[in-house]
Amino acid sequence: MENGDNPNVEEFQETAGESSITIRLESFEGPLDLLLHLIKKEEIDIWNIPIAGITEQYLEYLDIMKELNINVAGEWLMMAATLIYIKSKMLVPQEKKPDEQQEEEDPRTELVYQLLEHQKFKNAAEMLYTREEVENSVWSKPPDDALEDGNEVVAVTLFDLLSAFREVVKRFEEQRVMELEQEEVTIEQKIEDIRRRFLVHDKLLFSSFLLEARTRRHLVVTFLALLELVRLREIGLYQKKAFDEIQISKLKETA
């Protein structure tokens, strides 16, 4: 078939501006959509698809897509292969064996069922579209003061949980990068820092110091600084009972 026989291909070439191409291709989102489009346009009987003609048209569309540098996804090539395979099967003359089944399996049957199945869901999507139209024209608005915990409204699904985790991981990575750029603190600086803290507090939780340490090195420095202050008998470590949290208390006024 020549291009002149296919008005749609001409349309493609005439409106080669980028936006119009995108729109056109969106209406054939996948290979099945393109086949359905061709079948409807040519008013073809779905149960008797002229496979040679359809294959030719399909391949023309593929060529145009390639010419326009549109990334042709794998499923498009798969469908091309399927069409060519069906075409070749149909060209082979069927050997008549009267003792076998009268009707040979038509090589197009599977594709036809796939197309019908696809059309079925396209229709279901149309139905959802119409329903959405209707629902878009109503509003439901409970009064604001009826929402007791207004800022705490997150209906939780597994997807939310995973998204939340991903956010945390992302933030963690960013923070690590930032810290690597920061200058590291020395034990002497940390001792001064802890002494300053005990000017205003008599008791602090051991864990509160460790919580501040965002890097491993910072953690070690903090730990060593605390041990040094214990050695100097400026602070003492104790537990109220076994397994309880470790507390740090000031033992003498620091200079």
Place this chain on the structure above:
Amino acid sequence: MEPVEIQAIMEAIIYVAEDPVKPEQFREIFPEESKDILDQALKTMVESFNARPGGMMIREVAGGYRMTTRPEHHERIRTYLKTRPSAKLSMAALETLAVIAYKQPVTLAEILAIRGKKSSTALQTLLERKLVAIVGRKAVVGRPILYGTSKEFLIHFGLNSLSDLPTLEEFSQIAGEQL
């Protein structure tokens, strides 16, 4: 309590509720009343509320009762709210959603097989808009994630339950006629 008072409270509760109110919830609010009395009160209230020539209506959505404006007034309401129609789902998202709605629980690979093309972007949109949820894993090699529609799906499309959807056979009939 007088039926008329029960009805008034039911109306007020449907008004303040964020989600559709299920009949069972009324039994918690009125523990002293019988199920029959509450069901009757609910039915009478909804009928008379909707028989008014007012601007609101009470609809059965997602197994509960929900107050909304009437669709015929949408233009003037939109003028007042100065909102544009909310972002509609793309045709790809609607098709993916249709496959999930009718074939649930379904895996991404099964969706691909029916649609004949990759559907992960559409699925991502549907998950973000909470129309679709992860409902489990299929007991096959690789244990792929199974997807299904959510309560939000019913609300978004004004359905009381999944059985309100037309059957797939109806669509295959139409499909046969179209092709």
Place this chain on the structure above:
Amino acid sequence: MEPVEIQAIMEAIIYVAEDPVKPEQFREIFPEESKDILDQALKTMVESFNARPGGMMIREVAGGYRMTTRPEHHERIRTYLKTRPSAKLSMAALETLAVIAYKQPVTLAEILAIRGKKSSTALQTLLERKLVAIVGRKAVVGRPILYGTSKEFLIHFGLNSLSDLPTLEEFSQIAGEQL
């Protein structure tokens, strides 16, 4: 337009409005109607709305009209607001839950290190909702408490076991992006 239709739209607008609706605003919505007709419609609508034995009323507040529930029903409405299904979590609680789910067993210090934010209030909420449980103590200095998800957590998210949780890899597959 018929007065009854104007009244219905006025009612719907007062229903959807965030703030009390002033009479002047109706003149913007109905530019083709006279002030007298609109004032009359508003008056009639409010009177008949409030004459109903329903659960809501329209009140004049701050020079405008506002829809509220009737004060006499506040106790039952409060009961409802308390009993409604509380499947809601704050973002902080959700993030904390996500860290616990994916990193369990985990200490409070480790949660803080990963989230970079204080998490003790969020953790408290999760413990109260029984989504998280204490699963032991870590064998390090101070023997901090280890947290993990509970059976309630599995039920809430419809999981058979923790191995059903979607992985980050699966997520990036759906999202089609690189992590």
